[in-house]
Amino acid sequence: MPIIISSIVRHLLTLVAGGLLSVGVAQSDAENFANAAEPIASGVALYVLGQGWSLVDKKKNKG
Numbered sequence: 481m482p483i484i485i486s487s488i489v490r491h492l493l494t495l496v497a498g499g500l501l502s503v504g505v506a507q508s509d510a511e512n513f514a515n516a517a518e519p520i521a522s523g524v525a526l527y528v529l530g531q532g533w534s535l536v537d538k539k540k541n542k543g
Contacts, residue, residue, distance in 0.1 A: 505513075
């Protein structure tokens with residue numbers, strides 16, 4: 481699958497997921513979820529940053 485199409489599909493999936501989450505969630509539930517998910521999201525973000533850095537470094541050294 482070309483990179484542009486896969487990028488569009490990923491963003492559409494993210495849009496749909498956000499829409500589904502917002503449909504039936506009360507404000508207090510959303511706040512509780514956001515507070516609980518903050519450390520998890522931070523960990524995932526740091527993991528993705530590390531993986532991205534690794535891939536860029538390997539690509540630089542390979543070529």
